[in-house]
Amino acid sequence: MNWDNRFASRTAQMKRSTVREILKLTAQPGVISFAGGLPAPEFFPVDRIREVSDIVLAERGREVLQYSTSEGMPELRGWIAERMSKGALKISPDNILILSGSQQALDLVGRVLLDERDVVIVENPTYVGMLSAWKPYDIQFTAVPTDQDGMIVDELEPLLQPGDAKMLYTIPSFQNPQGTTMSRPRRAKLAALLQQYNLPVYEDDPYGELYFDGEKMPSVLEMEAAQRGTTSIEDCTTIYAGTFSKTLTPGLRVGWVAAAYPVIDKLVQAKQATDLHTSTLSQFITYEMIRDGKFLDDHVANLRKVYRERRDLMLATMDRCFPAEVTWTRPSGGLFTMVTMPEHLNAVDVLQEALKQNVAFVPCDGFFIGETGHNTFRLNYSNARPEMIVTGIERLGAVLKSLLTQA
Ligand SMILES: Cc1ncc(COP(=O)(O)O)c(C=O)c1O
Known part of the structure; x- marks a missing residue:
């Protein structure tokens, strides 16, 4: 054939x-x-994963090997929501969906937000895995140039004037492939533009925790909430994707998306059609490893x-x-x-x-x-x-x- x-x-x-x-x-x-x-495999927490696997299998074996909810393990969603609630921004577990790696967020967001021939604004260069996920929708990618401080946000505004962009995609911290980071003033300018144009933005943040100098830069989501003077992600247009791939291990395939509830609700529906839910065992292992925060x-x-x-x-x-x-x-x-x-x-x-x-x-x-x-x-x-x-x-x-x- x-x-x-x-x-x-x-x-x-x-x-x-x-x-x-x-x-x-x-x-x-x-x-x-x-x-x-x-990531460096010699630093994977192999012994700790073996230990916590034994614990979750001994204590909740029947549960961790069973199907589970599409939204994800409630305790893990609660932990992430609490960690992401910074400054004035308060995130509820209902705004978190656990995914099979953050790559799945790209696939699901594409399914629920993109129509054929939509315009998506991206940094140039940008993450090739996003292009693979969204190209099948025949997307028109509009490029914003970058320099050592990430996306040149001043060059973004003229692209927003016609009002035909469906979404902006950015990796603000330690971008793939450039390794560069959007500066704080540019994040602030971007947040102001999001408020002005109400443009959905996909903030892809697998590397944000791996900062070498100083402190963690505030996320675009945090900056947007501050700009809007809100405590609630419900008022924000940022869809934030995070992952444990670079902080724990990519083999567990546990990531998440944080967004306003109407977006989460649609993503849950798309996830149900894709894989029902993220591996129950992986979620329990991840939660058991991180629950005290210290490890x-x-x-x-x-x-x-x-x-x-x-x-x-x-x-x-x-x-x-x-x-x-x-x-x-x-x-x-x-x-x-x-x-x-x-x-x-x-x-x-x-x-x-x-x-x-x-x-x-x-x-x-x-x-x-x-x-x-x-x-x-x-x-x-x-x-x-x-x-x-x-x-x-x-x-x-x-x-x-x-x-x-x-x-
Ligand atoms: C920018 C970016 N987004 C998403 C991913 C997907 O990561 P994961 O699915 O392991 O969370 C990667 C992986 O390297 C990446 O570089």
């Missing part, structure tokens, strides 16, 4: 994730990979320290080994830096050369709106041990130098 003509037309916009395909290549032994957005806080503090050291080492080695024609971002948290080479180099070709030296990264063209970005690539520092960072970056520097002298 030839299936080619049998697929729904929306599948024309679907393709396998290039990042995930590159990850297959880099899984070979000997390859130093800066490709995946992976998570200590664990994340340690991750910040380790990732900060790895970032410092990677940037210092790049400073030492990369040719002068190449530039890169200086992240203050998260997992990535993005490299920009001279226009005439293509990151896919550079990757072929780098793989010959057993080094891998992710070319960023797929993260860009429009035909740009071919000369950029993303480097992950969280998942490489220090000695690998030095060797891998030295090799990559040599590859870049050799390609630039040839050109």
Whole structure:
């Protein structure tokens, strides 16, 4: 049977994730990979997960292996609601929906809010996993340029004037792929625009807890509530997506969305059609691990320290080994830096050369709106041990130098 003509037309916009395909290549032994957005597995809390798994199975075994509610485990929703209630903003468990990773929030929000040919405003570059989730709706993505302080919010306002944008998507903290962060004044300006235009905004925040310097930046949701002078998320247009993937472990697949109740209600309906509910066992394990707050806080503090050291080492080695024609971002948290080479180099070709030296990264063209970005690539520092960072970056520097002298 030839299936080619049998697929729904929306599948024309679907393709396998290039990042995930590159990850297959880099899984070979000997390859130093800066490709995946992976947390450091040597810091996964394996013993603690084993311990709490025993506890939940011994104490509530019949319950944790059963189907459960689509909204998610009430205690976990309550814990997240309390953590997210900051300053004047008070969030109720009814405003929280537990998801199978925050990637599911992208899928479900697409289903319930986007129509074919809607306009969605995004940072350029933006998260490729969002593009995969929303492209099947034939979305018209409108790009806002970025710099070292994230989205250039002054360039956003003219795009809002025609009033035809359906939504704005942003990763304000330690963006994927750039690692950059939207500054506080820009968040304030964005909050003012949200109030003025009542535009729904999707705040994707998997990395916000992984700040290396100073304090956690207030979320766009918090800034919006303050701008509107409200204590209630019901008055806000921000849909906030969070996850335990980068703070605990991605393998549990536990994330969440926080939003006004009418949005949560629709998302619950979409989730029921997708997977009924998030794994009961994963939710119980997650809750048991974090309920006292202390374990998570200590664990994340340690991750910040380790990732900060790895970032410092990677940037210092790049400073030492990369040719002068190449530039890169200086992240203050998260997992990535993005490299920009001279226009005439293509990151896919550079990757072929780098793989010959057993080094891998992710070319960023797929993260860009429009035909740009071919000369950029993303480097992950969280998942490489220090000695690998030095060797891998030295090799990559040599590859870049050799390609630039040839050109
Ligand atoms: C910006 C962004 N959003 C969402 C996700 C999905 O994360 P998860 O589904 O593991 O919560 C990722 C994963 O890397 C990401 O970088």
